[in-house]
Amino acid sequence: MYRFLLSRRWLITLLIALLLIPATVRLGFWQLHRHEARVDRNELIARSLAAQPVAYDTLSSGPGFAVPRDLAWRAVTATGQYDPEHEFVVRKRTDSSGDKIGYFVVTPLVLADGRGSVLVNRGWVASGTSATEYPAVPAAPAGQVTLTGRLRADETATGSLKDRAGLPDRQFNLISTPQQTRETGAALLGGYLELTATEPSPADQPELLPEPNHSDIGPHMAYAIQWWLFTALIPVGFGVMVRREAKDRRKEAAGTGAPVVAVPV
Structure with a gap:
């Protein structure tokens, strides 16, 4: 019943899924590193501003x-x-x-x-x-x-x-x-x-610049989690597609009364 996985279309689909997994894992770590850099920057600014x-x-x-x-x-x-x-x-x-x-x-x-x-x-x-x-x-x-x-x-x-x-x-x-x-x-x-x-303080001066924002950590951690969730969904999605294809083939075979024929490679 699962011989259809050896067809060209399904082999290409499997290859794409296998390529996407390391790519999305890497994208997740990229966002994680951006989050860590943002946190380090915020901590540096906070220490610098608090120092005498x-x-x-x-x-x-x-x-x-x-x-x-x-x-x-x-x-x-x-x-x-x-x-x-x-x-x-x-x-x-x-x-x-x-x-x-x-x-x-x-x-x-x-x-x-x-x-x-x-x-x-x-x-x-x-x-x-x-x-x-x-x-x-x-x-x-x-x-x-x-x-x-x-x-x-x-x-x-x-x-x-x-x-x-x-x-x-x-x-x-x-x-x-x-x-x-x-x-x-x-x-x-x-x-x-x-x-x-x-x-001494001048009577008139340009608008002084405010302290840099060192409390916002940005969305990078959320993006990292999203990429890793997508990584987990890739094999799940592939498995769902395979089960649906196999189910459709069984229904088709049962409706026609014909034996299931393996798809040639």
Whole structure:
């Protein structure tokens, strides 16, 4: 009765099922690894934000310093004077609600210890009437200030962040110390600060960026479970198809009174 499984159609169906099983298992583990990475990131952010601020220059080794993963989002302080001459904006960035597109305002801070400058993301401002014009930006505080901020690694060109040429003056797509060093020749220390507070506090400033969300673990674990459930359903589904085919063949043989003939291979 089950000789039909040796037919070409059923052998192809079996082959597809056997190929799908390892594929769906692998897709499940891919989603599991994404879940684990998300959890690790959330834990890192939570630890960094809860730690007491430390001086930025105790972490940065100088120009070209690459912020290591375990220092990302670390609360740091820095003292110095802003350099408004080399201020720039970063295009296509959203406000704290995520609904409005505008610019990040980035101003170098010349450190009081003379080691160099660090880029400071002072916050978000709305777009103007034209994307080719420099937006209205609150002036950076004059004189010596002490900042508190979150340490961030330099941005690099990725899927949504493109390093494009031909942009209007003082407008960029990335916050990148190597890029600004090439543009200005300034001695910029690696990484940048995401401003959270200024002392003394200015009367007007861009919209400060909120803390990153470190409570959402995303849907990846649910996706992993779905892939593995689908894996379990593949042999079950194949077995159901086989039983149904065999049942149909028995009914057909009983209705005609003819013996069941094996399907030639």
